[in-house]
Amino acid sequence: MGSLCSSCFGSNGESSNLMPSPETRRRQQLEAAERRREENERRGIKNPDSIRRQQQRTEEMERREEEAARVGGGAPNLKWQTA
Template identity: 45%
Template sequence: MGMCLPCLGGAADDVVETPDPETRRRQLAEAAEKRQKETSYRGVKNPESVERKKKKQEEMEKQEMMTSPSGGGGLKWQVG
C-alpha cells in the first residue's frame, strides 16, 4: 500500500511556475515582433541591404519634397 505514495512525493518538484502577467505579456510581445520580422524578410538573403535601400529611398523622397516648392515633382502640364 505504501508503494505508490513515494512516487507522488516528487510531483511538487515537477510543477512549472507560470510567470507573472507582465512578464508573460512582455514575452508574448517579443515573440510576436520576432515572428513579424521573420515573415517580412522571408526570401531576402540580405535584410540589411534592403533596409539601407529603403532608408535611401525615403531620404531621396524627403529631399525631393524639400526642393520642389509645390511638392509635385516639378512637372508642368501644358494644354494647347
C-alpha cells in the first residue's frame, strides 16, 4: 500500500522540481514588484509621454532659474522706482 500512495502523489524528488529555486523565485518576485510599481505610476494617465515632456520642461525651467540666480549674483532683476 505504501508504494501505491507514494506513486500517486509523487516522491520527494519530483515535488522539488515543481518549485523554482530560491534565486529564480526571488527574481520573479522582483520583476512582479517592478511591474506593479510601473502600473501604479501610469494609473490614471492617458498619455505618459506628455507627462514626461511636462516634467522635463519644468526641470529645465528650474535649472535655468538657478543658473540665472547664480550668474546674477543674487541681485534681483527688477528695480522699483518711486516718483
